[in-house]
Amino acid sequence: MKTLYHFQTAARIEAGPHSLNLLGDYLDQIGLNQIRSVFILTQPSIVSLGYADQIKEGLAKKGISSEVNTDIQPEPTEQNIEQVFQLFSEGGHDAILGIGGGSVLDAAKILSVLKTNEKPISALIGTNLVEKPGFPLVLIPTTSGTGSEVTPNAIVTFPEKELKIGIVSPYLLPSLVILDPVLTTGLPKAITAATGMDAFTHALESYISNKANPFSDMFALESMRLISSSIQQAYHHGDNLEAREKMLIGAMYGGMALTSAGTAAVHAMAYPLGGKYKISHGVANSMLLPHVTAFNADHVTDRLSDVAGVIGIEPKGSKSSQAERVIRKIEEWTADLNIPQNLKTFGVSKEDVPSLAEAAADVKRLMDNNPKPMSVAEIEAVYLKLLDM
Numbered sequence: 001m002k003t004l005y006h007f008q009t010a011a012r013i014e015a016g017p018h019s020l021n022l023l024g025d026y027l028d029q030i031g032l033n034q035i036r037s038v039f040i041l042t043q044p045s046i047v048s049l050g051y052a053d054q055i056k057e058g059l060a061k062k063g064i065s066s067e068v069n070t071d072i073q074p075e076p077t078e079q080n081i082e083q084v085f086q087l088f089s090e091g092g093h094d095a096i097l098g099i100g101g102g103s104v105l106d107a108a109k110i111l112s113v114l115k116t117n118e119k120p121i122s123a124l125i126g127t128n129l130v131e132k133p134g135f136p137l138v139l140i141p142t143t144s145g146t147g148s149e150v151t152p153n154a155i156v157t158f159p160e161k162e163l164k165i166g167i168v169s170p171y172l173l174p175s176l177v178i179l180d181p182v183l184t185t186g187l188p189k190a191i192t193a194a195t196g197m198d199a200f201t202h203a204l205e206s207y208i209s210n211k212a213n214p215f216s217d218m219f220a221l222e223s224m225r226l227i228s229s230s231i232q233q234a235y236h237h238g239d240n241l242e243a244r245e246k247m248l249i250g251a252m253y254g255g256m257a258l259t260s261a262g263t264a265a266v267h268a269m270a271y272p273l274g275g276k277y278k279i280s281h282g283v284a285n286s287m288l289l290p291h292v293t294a295f296n297a298d299h300v301t302d303r304l305s306d307v308a309g310v311i312g313i314e315p316k317g318s319k320s321s322q323a324e325r326v327i328r329k330i331e332e333w334t335a336d337l338n339i340p341q342n343l344k345t346f347g348v349s350k351e352d353v354p355s356l357a358e359a360a361a362d363v364k365r366l367m368d369n370n371p372k373p374m375s376v377a378e379i380e381a382v383y384l385k386l387l388d389m
Contacts, residue, residue, distance in 0.1 A: 005211070005213035005214070005215060005216075005260060006215075006260065007215040007216075007256070007259065007260045008152060008170055008173065008259060009150045009151075009173065009256055009259060010139070010149065010150050010173050010174045010175075010176070010177045011030065011173065011174070011175050011176065012026070012029075012030050012175065012176050012177070013150070013176075013177045013179065013252075014026050014176070014177070014178050014179070015178070015179035015180075015248075015249065016179075016180070016181075016245075017180065017181055017182050017241060017245070018180060018182055019178050019179065019180045020051070020054065020055070020058075020140065020178055020180040020182070020183065021054075021058070023055060023058045023059070023138075023178065024058045024059065024061055024062040024064075026176055026178065027062065027064075027138075027176070028062070030175060030176055032095065032136050032175060032176070033062065035064055035094055035095045035136060036063075036064060036065065036094060037064065037065045037066065037067075037091070037092060037093040037094055037095070038059055038064055038065070038066040038067075038093060038094075038095045038096070038097050038138075039066070039067055039069065039088045039091060039093040039095070039096050039097070039111070040052060040055060040056070040066050040067065040068045040069065040097045040099065041069055041072060041084070041096060041097070041098045041099075041100070041104055041107060041108045041111065042068060042069070042070055042098070042099045042100050042104060043070055043072070043100045043101070043104055044070050046070075046099055046100055046142060047068065047070060049186060051099060051142075051183060052068045052099070055097065055099065056068070066097075067091055067093065069084060069087060069088070071083065071084050071087070072084055072100075072103060072104050072107045073103070074101075074103050074280075075103055075157045075164070075274060075278070075280075075281070076103050076106070076107050076156065076157060077156065077157045077158065077159055078120075078121045078122065078156050078157075078158060080107075081107050081110055081111070081121060081156065082114075082120070082121060084107065084111065085110075085111055085114050085115075088111055088115075089115060093135075094135065094136070095135055095136040095137070095138070096108050096111055096112050096135055096136070096137050096138070097137075097138040097139075097140070098137070098138070098139050098140070099139075099140040099141075099142060099183075100140075100141075100142050100143075101141070101142060101143040101145065101146070101191075101195070102141075102143065102145055102146030102148045102155075102195075102281070105139050105141060105146065105148040105149055106146075106148050106153075106154040106155050106156075107154075108137060108139060109134075109137065109139075109148070109154045109172040109174070110124075110154050110156070110167065110172075111134075111135075112134030112135045112136075112137040112172070113130050113132070113133075113134035113135075113169070113171055113172065114134075115134070115135060116132045116133065116134050116135065117130055117131055117132050117134075121156060121167075124167045124169075125156065125165050125166070125167055126167070126168070127168040127169070127365075128168065128169055129167070129169070130167065130169035130171045130172070132171065133171050134171055134172070136175050137174040137175055137176075138174060138175065138176045138177075138178070139174045139176075139177050139178075140177070140178045140179075140180070140183070141177075141179065141183075141184075141248070141251070141252075142183045142184060142187075143184065143187060143191060143195040143251075144184055144192075144195055144196055144199055144234070144244070144247035144248045144250065144251040145194070145195025145196065145198040145199050145251055145282055146195070146198060146199070146202075146251070146255065146281075147199060147202060147251050147252055147253075147254045147255015147256070147258065148255065149174065149177045149179075149252065149255065150173075150177060150252050150255045150256050150259065151172075151173075151255045151256075151258060151259045152168055152169055152170050152171075152172045152173050152259060153166050153167070153168050153172065153258075153259075154166065154167045154172055155167075155281075157274070157275060158275065159275070161275065162272060162275040162276040162359065163271055163272060163275040163359060163363075164271045164274050164275050164281075165271075166365075177252075179248050179249065179252060181241055181244040181245035181247075181248050182241070182244075184244045184247070184248055185238060185239050185241065185244055186238070187238060189235055189238070189337075189338075190338070192231075192234055192235050192238060192247075192337075193231075193235055193282075193286075193337035193338065193339055194280055194281075194282030194283045194286065194339065195251070195282050196227060196231040196234065196235070196247055196251075196282075196337075197231070197282055197285060197286040197289070197333065197334065197337065197339065198281060198282035198285050198286070199223065199227055199247070199250055199251035199254040199255075200223075200224060200227045200228070200231070200250075200254070200289075200330075201254075201263070201266055201267070201285040201286070201289050202223070202251075202254035202255060202257060202258045202263060203219070203220040203221075203223035203224045203227070203250075203253065203254040203257050203258075204220070204224060204289070204293070204307065205258070205262075205263040205264045205265075205266055205267065206219075206220045206254070206257035206258045206260070206261040206262065206263065207220035207221065207224070207257070207261075207303055207306070207307065208264070208296060208300040208303045208304070208371050209261045209262055209263065209264050209369045209370070209371065210264075210368070210369050210370070210371055211260075211261045211262050211369055212261045212303075213260060213261060215260045215261075216256075216257045216258075216259075216260035216261035217257075219253040219254070219256040219257040219260070220253070220254070220257035220261070221306070221307075221310050222250075222253050222310075223250045223251070223253035223254040223256075223257060224250075224307060224310050224311055225250075225310040225311070226246045226247070226249055226250030226253065227246070227247060227250040227251070227254075228310070228311035228312060228329075229246065229312065230242075230243040230244075230246035230247050230250070231247060231333065231337070232333070232336055232337070234246075234247050235336075235337055261369075262365075262366070262369045263366055263369070264292075264366055264367070264369045264370040264371070265292050265295075265296070265360075265366065265367055265370040265374055265379075266285055266288045266289050266292045266293075267285065267363075267366050268360045268361075268363035268366035268367045268370075269284075269288050269292065269356075269360040269379060269382065269383070270284035270285050270288055271359070271360070271363055272355075272356050272359035272360055273343075273346075273348075273356070275359075276352075276356070276359075277343075277346045277347060277348060278346075279346050283339055283340060286334050286337075286339045287334075287339070287340065287341055287343070287386055288382065288386070289330055289334075290327050290330045290331050290334070291382045291385050291386065292382060293326070293327050293330065294327050295372065295374070295378065295382060296370065296371050296372045297320075297323045297324070297327070298372075299371045299372040300323075300371050300372075301319045301320055301323050302319060304319075304322065304323035304326050305319040305322040305323055307326050308322040308323070308325055308326050311326065311329060313325050313326065313329060341386065342386060342387065343383070343386045343387050344387060348383075348386075348387065349387070350384065350387055353380050353383045353384060353387070354380060356379075356380075356383055357376050357377075357379040357380040357383060358376060360379050361374075361376050361379055
């Protein structure tokens with residue numbers, strides 16, 4: 001049992017259908033009514049759906065001007081974020097609002113601290129290297145996946161290293177989060193599947209990690225309960241607002257769990273797949289999750305038995321059989337959600353596996369949090385399972 005553990009999250013969270021309509025009122029309530037100019041970071045699809053205009057109109061009613069930027073790329077690089085930061089700096093804005101998927105939210109978090117810390121992104125990579133609070137930050141997720149809106153983490157892609165690397169700092173936590181499930185009802189099926197399984201992975205890895213604790217356990221179990229009961233409904237019936245709300249809250253709880261306990265080998269192995277082959281983070285996690293969980297199972301049998309209970313598996317048989325059924329259930333979900341299960345689909349070959357394994361092993365912050373140590377050879381063996389299917 002850990003003797004010391006902690007929890008931190010966003011300063012304020014507002015949730016519920018159509019909560020976006022009350023953005024201006026929320027700013028007043030948290031004392032951000034002194035803001036005069038907001039930099040809205042989003043993606044083209046959000047603009048086309050009219051949500052950016054809705055935000056601009058809401059801000060204008062409060063006498064706040066705004067500028068919309070859609071230049072952040074999926075899985076943004078250091079160079080991409082710094083290019084957008086230049087535009088932000090030239091605009092004279094005093095707050096940032098990020099609305100979109102995890103890439104947009106992570107980039108918004110980084111922009112908020114770049115100005116005040118006067119350091120390049122490369123100097124902030126790591127844990128607790130951000131020295132000063134950033135600009136006021138509002139985050140509004142439109143996918144149910146990363147939980148980035150409530151975590152002190154932001155991920156940056158470094159193409160030259162073929163890796164994604166994180167910035168971890170409490171100064172990345174936003175002043176306000178708005179969780180409006182209406183914004184997620186139009187998500188394409190593939191994004192619903194990948195982001196939803198990403199959120200489930202956050203919760204499962206946090207629950208079995210070496211740093212699991214009473215705070216993370218509570219959020220992780222509830223996250224898995226909500227996601228397991230709604231992910232297939234949200235995928236097949238995207239306009240089901242109840243399922244969408246469960247997914248959005250479940251993803252947030254997954255983010256809260258990883259904030260306290262951290263993720264582990266699945267994420268460490270997913271990073272080089274994204275960095276080198278541009279495999280989306282949620283898809284990479286989904287592919288790896290059953291195989292890494294099977295590797296860990298003999299070290300976390302009791303915990304996986306707990307997971308079985310919250311994801312709807314009947315309580316019968318031994319704890320080992322319950323753990324096995326959790327793995328089978330994950331495989332059933334990924335099949336039903338049409339998530340690719342063979343790395344060959346993305347151009348990965350067996351010759352690539354040694355370098356992928358070395359890169360994953362180097363993500364020591366996450367590998368050290370895995371409940372069962374993994375050698376480079378054992379990491380290779382997991383990757384090979386995804387090439388022999």
